[in-house]
């Protein structure tokens with residue numbers, strides 16, 4: 334039950350659903366680990382869903398988006414139909430990952446604020462739509478704009494949220510205009526029209542950035558000289574210092590800390606799902622996912638069954654990283670596997686290294702909002718004890 338004043342009674346039901354619901358209202362759900370890595374392209378049935386307010390039910394035929402702000406002559410209006418018909422349709426394969434993925438690992442260290450996600454708040458999808466930069470070009474906005482590096486593109490959604498009157502976020506204009514940035518106004522996911530869960534009829538997708546920047550149910554785009562004023566840009570999705578442990582302390586910090594753009598290097602052991610070798614086989618096939626932000630590919634994934642004393646190099650499946658032309662533009666994830674011969678009843682961990690040499694850390698570094706947790710896999714100590722019995 335939600336204590337908010339927003340009305341969730343019209344939210345569609347998710348009864349025949351493969352996902353684990355983390356919160357009913359607003360609706361938040363993630364797949365089981367074994368489902369998550371079944372497919373390289375995550376089908377919708379196993380794709381996490383993250384909402385901050387009641388689902389909006391938009392009639393596509395009535396829906397327009399607005400473009401305004403610095404460099405624009407007045408307010409331009411585009412119907413979804415116009416965006417589909419007048420602009421080239423392109424596709425991008427990318428990971429959508431919530432900055433709160435694996436918050437549970439930090440929450441075990443100390444209380445965090447947010448939906449307690451496990452390690453399934455991500456998925457790898459093919460999004461199709463028009464390029465944001467093509468739409469901006471219609472308004473005459475190009476890299477020649479004055480003060481390019483200081484400008485931001487702010488997005489607003491249509492739905493009211495718990496924390497703000499709409500969902501909003503922004504990205505640097507440089508990212509939006511980057512020929513190789515691949516930011517889209519998407520109307521399809523995995524070659525089907527977006528569903529209400531994922532932003533119907535139109536959403537932003539920002540490859541390489543945390544999911545929070547990929548605004549669903551898009552209503553307006555504004556070019557401005559500061560970040561979005563939205564709660565979700567200014568008072569959320571920031572890595573606060575470890576000393577900040579409550580709302581009051583956080584209030585003194587929000588304006589001093591930059592908002593998160595690109596996510597960090599990440600990997601997780603998904604099979605065995607509990608991260609423990611229960612000892613039923615001699616050879617153990619370990620499987621999981623790995624990814625990094627900003628278009629950085631995964632260079633290596635190491636697997637250990639002795640808390641990092643020795644490591645086995647995993648085999649990577651990462652087709653997007655094949656070929657030099659994609660260097661710096663690997664937006665999709667990597668699935669990996671390794672066969673090891675561990676002792677019984679031990680924890681299995683992985684650590685990924687990305688193309689910039691970033692590597693995962695052994696221990697979780699706690700922060701109040703529980704974002705960007707990329708420690709080695711932790712396990713439930715009780716299940717280790719149980720399995721020893």
Ligand SMILES: Nc1nc2c(c(=O)[nH]1)N[C@H]1C(S)=C(S)[C@@H](COP(=O)(O)O)O[C@H]1N2
Pocket residue numbers: 380381382383384385386429430431432490491492500530531532543544545546547548549550
């Ligand atoms: N309009 C709107 N857009 C939104 C959100 C939201 O609550 N409302 N959540 C954001 C967050 S925090 C994430 S992680 C992604 C999740 O996208 P998905 O639900 O399609 O997986 O959407 C982003 N865009």
Ligand SMILES: [Mo]
Pocket residue numbers: 383430431432433544545
């Ligand atoms: Mo998120």
